[in-house]
Amino acid sequence: MADGASAGNVRGSVLVVGAGIAGIQAAMDLADSGFKVHLVERNPSIGGSMVQLDKTFPTNDCSMCIVSPKLVEASRHNNIELHTYTEIESFSGSPGAFEVTLREKARSVDAEKCTGCGNCVAACPVRQVVRVQDVYQQEPSEELRETDEIVDSCGAEREALIHILQKTNEHFGYLPEAALRRIAMRLDISYSEVYGTASFYKAFSLEPKGDHTIQVCMGTACHVRGAGVVLEEFEKRLGVEAGGTTDDRTFTLETVNCLGACALGPIVVVDGEYHGNMAMGKVSKLIDVYAKKGTSR
Ligand code: FES
Numbered sequence: 439m440a441d442g443a444s445a446g447n448v449r450g451s452v453l454v455v456g457a458g459i460a461g462i463q464a465a466m467d468l469a470d471s472g473f474k475v476h477l478v479e480r481n482p483s484i485g486g487s488m489v490q491l492d493k494t495f496p497t498n499d500c501s502m503c504i505v506s507p508k509l510v511e512a513s514r515h516n517n518i519e520l521h522t523y524t525e526i527e528s529f530s531g532s533p534g535a536f537e538v539t540l541r542e543k544a545r546s547v548d549a550e551k552c553t554g555c556g557n558c559v560a561a562c563p564v565r566q567v568v569r570v571q572d573v574y575q576q577e578p579s580e581e582l583r584e585t586d587e588i589v590d591s592c593g594a595e596r597e598a599l600i601h602i603l604q605k606t607n608e609h610f611g612y613l614p615e616a617a618l619r620r621i622a623m624r625l626d627i628s629y630s631e632v633y634g635t636a637s638f639y640k641a642f643s644l645e646p647k648g649d650h651t652i653q654v655c656m657g658t659a660c661h662v663r664g665a666g667v668v669l670e671e672f673e674k675r676l677g678v679e680a681g682g683t684t685d686d687r688t689f690t691l692e693t694v695n696c697l698g699a700c701a702l703g704p705i706v707v708v709d710g711e712y713h714g715n716m717a718m719g720k721v722s723k724l725i726d727v728y729a730k731k732g733t734s735r
Contacts, residue, residue, distance in 0.1 A: 449473055452536055455526065458486025459505055462512045469517035477512065478521045478540060485509055578620075584609060585617040589624045596625050603636055612643040632693045648683045648690035652676075653707040654716075657696030660703035664717070668704050669693065671721040688729060 449472040454465045457479035465477045477484070488494070489509075491501040492541050512518055521540055527532055529538040547558055565644060578586070588605045592598040607613050622629040637643045654660075654669045672691055676684050683690040699705055702714025708728055713720075 447656050451476065453478065453536070456486070457481075457484035457512070457520070459488045459508070459521070460510050461486070462505075464517060465518050466508065466512055473517065474539075475515075475518045475522060476540075477518055478524050480523070480525045480528065482545065483521045484512065484520065484522060518581050531720045546672045564717045579616070580619050581610075581614060581616055585620045586624065594624055596627055598631065599625060599627075599635055600639075601634075603639075603642055607642050612645055615644075628649060646683065646687060648687050650688060650709050650731070651690045651692060652728075653679070653694045653697075655695070655703065655705045655707075656693045657703075658701065659696070659700035660705055663703045665704035667718050668706065668721060671718045672706075672725075675722055675725055689725070 441566045451474040452468050453476045454461050455466070455478050457465070457477050461477060461479070463486060465475045469475045475728060485505055488501050488505050492498065494504060521542065523545060524540050524542045527539040527541045529536055531537045538653060552632075588609060589602055591647060592602045592605060599621070602625075603613065606617050606621070610617065618632050618636060619629055622632045625632075635643060652672060654672060656665050656669065673679055676689050676691055678684055678691055680691050680693045694707075697705055697707060697712070699712060699714065702712070704716045706716045706724070708715045708724065713724060716724075
C-alpha cells in the first residue's frame with residue numbers, strides 16, 4: 439500500500455482490518471517490525487468482543503487484564519495509525535501497491551477536543567441507548583429467556599431464591615450454570631450465594647439428569663435384604679456408578695436412604711413409581727420397561 443505518511447526507518451505500510459484482540463496483536467507485531475500500520479475498526483472503539491468478556495477460556499484469566507495493556511500500546515504506538523468508526527469503501531491494485539479508500543463515519547463530536555468525559559452521552563439519551571444495545575447487549579439465549587420467565591413468575595425477589603431454583607431445576611431437569619448466573623444477576627445477589635444454595639440441597643442437581651431417575655434404597659432394611667446386589671446389577675447394566683447418568687441421558691442412577699416402605703425391601707423407585715421386592719433378576723426387565731417409555735419430561 440502506498441503511504442506518504444510513513445516516517446523514519448519505516449519499511450512500508452500495511453492495512454489491518456478489524457481491531458479485535460487478533461487485529462491489535464497483528465498490528466503491534468507488524469509495527470514493531472518497522473511497518474507503518476493502518477488499523478481499521480468499524481466500531482467507535484477498539485478491543486472487539488474480548489472487552490465484553492469476564493473470563494477467557496481455557497485459563498479463566500481476566501479478559502480486561504489481558505487486553506487493556508494492548509489497547510494502550512496500540513493507541514500509543516508510533517507506527518500504528520488508528521482508523522476507528524471507519525470502513526473500507528474500496529480497494530484496488532496488486533501485492534505491493536494496493537490503494538484503499540476508507541470512509542470514516544461522523545462521530546458528531548470534535549475528536550480533537552473530546553476528552554472522553556462522557557457528558558455528551560448523558561446529554562443525548564437516544565444515542566446512549568443505541569450504543570449500549572448495539573455494543574454490549576447481546577440477545578439472551580433461549581435458556582436465559584426461559585430462566586427470566588421463571589424468575590419473573592416467582593417475583594424476582596431474593597426471598598424467592600429457593601422457589602426459583604425449584605422451578606428452574608424442574609424445567610431444565612437440573613440447574614445449568616448459565617441459569618444460576620442469570621438468577622444471581624436478576625436477584626442482584628452474588629453467584630456464590632446462588633451456587634451455595636443450589637449445591638446445599640440434594641433436591642437440586644448441578645449436572646444434567648437422565649430422562650428417568652432410578653433410586654435404589656440402601657437403607658438398613660433394604661440393605662440386609664440384598665439391595666447391594668441390586669444396585670450392582672443396575673450399575674453393570676447401565677454402565678454407570680450410583681450418582682451417574684448414562685451417556686445417552688436416558689437414566690440417572692441414585693441411591694437413597696429408607697423410603698419408608700421397608701417391608702417391601704429391597705425397593706427401587708423409578709420416576710416416583712415404587713418397585714418392591716426387587717431382585718437382581720428383575721433389574722434388566724425394569725430398565726427395558728422405562729427405556730421404552732421414552733422421556734418423562
Ligand atoms: S430401608 Fe429401604 S425402604 Fe426403608
